[in-house]
Amino acid sequence: MKIKIWDLPTRLFHWLLVLCIAFLVFSGKTGNLFDWHQTAGIIVLALVLYRLVWGFFGSSTARFSDFFYSPSKVIAYAKTLFKRDSDRHVGHNPVGGLMVFAMLAVLLFQGVTGLFSTDEILVEGPLYELVDSDTADWLTGLHHSSSEILIPLVVLHILAIIFYRVYKKQNLVKPMITGDAEFPEAKQSEIKIVPAVYGVVLMVVCYLALYFGLPLLAA
Ligand code: HEM
Numbered sequence: 001m002k003i004k005i006w007d008l009p010t011r012l013f014h015w016l017l018v019l020c021i022a023f024l025v026f027s028g029k030t031g032n033l034f035d036w037h038q039t040a041g042i043i044v045l046a047l048v049l050y051r052l053v054w055g056f057f058g059s060s061t062a063r064f065s066d067f068f069y070s071p072s073k074v075i076a077y078a079k080t081l082f083k084r085d086s087d088r089h090v091g092h093n094p095v096g097g098l099m100v101f102a103m104l105a106v107l108l109f110q111g112v113t114g115l116f117s118t119d120e121i122l123v124e125g126p127l128y129e130l131v132d133s134d135t136a137d138w139l140t141g142l143h144h145s146s147s148e149i150l151i152p153l154v155v156l157h158i159l160a161i162i163f164y165r166v167y168k169k170q171n172l173v174k175p176m177i178t179g180d181a182e183f184p185e186a187k188q189s190e191i192k193i194v195p196a197v198y199g200v201v202l203m204v205v206c207y208l209a210l211y212f213g214l215p216l217l218a219a
């Protein structure tokens, strides 16, 4: 039975995030197109902000409560990870869910420290003026360090997707593109999909709040 597991806003969030993070890591590490780093960074912060709200009010598979599992459930699932026929989850599995929380936390940290960072040439984060220069240097250092956590996390995330495809013969990417997946035992009526317009409007509102709010905060 083909059912919709990922709503449109969650998919939009994911692929916009991929584009922005690829650009941010490229521009951050090489210095190329660095004048756009701040814009892309604020888009990522807006996406994460949106995702935090969507995690409470979005479609059932996007809700944090749907993929927040007790440590014992995470361990129990982890033990079956190398079984080719381990349980398939409609939504994130317990280990995948943990990975999502980890990525969101690091992205939030990376984005917030970026707001106070400077390269002393082109970019000063919009909240740079709020702190003294020693604190700004410290936060810039943390912005560098957290990218050393973010990049391995993303690599692990992509390796996990490849592992599911090659070893467990499960294609997780297609549902993240089309929204649909085949689940013989699940019913569409068990999944609550919130109309996409709410998610898309929320995303735009989060961006506008940061775009207009951050300069006000710094003034
Ligand atoms: C969450 C999204 C973000 C990601 C993934 C990201 C990523 C990076 C990376 C990988 C670097 C290079 C670090 C290194 O060389 O080790 C960097 C540097 C930098 N980022 Fe971000 N960044 C983000 C958000 C922001 C934001 C919102 C700002 C605000 C303007 C910002 C400002 C800066 C600055 C000024 C530097 C250069 C620091 C220096 O030259 O010492 N970043 N960023």
Ligand code: HEM
Residues within 6 Å of the ligand: 010, 013, 014, 017, 018, 019, 021, 022, 051, 062, 091, 092, 093, 096, 100, 103, 104, 154, 157, 158, 161, 172, 173, 174, 176
């Ligand atoms: C910069 C790189 C990436 C970041 C930061 C990232 C981040 C994330 C996040 C936060 C989620 C959770 C989605 C949600 O519940 O809202 C997710 C899920 C997912 N990502 Fe990525 N991702 C990246 C790259 C990729 C790439 C390149 C692929 C495809 C090869 C991919 C495939 C997926 C899939 C299939 C899921 C759903 C997993 C599941 O079924 O539980 N991601 N990713």
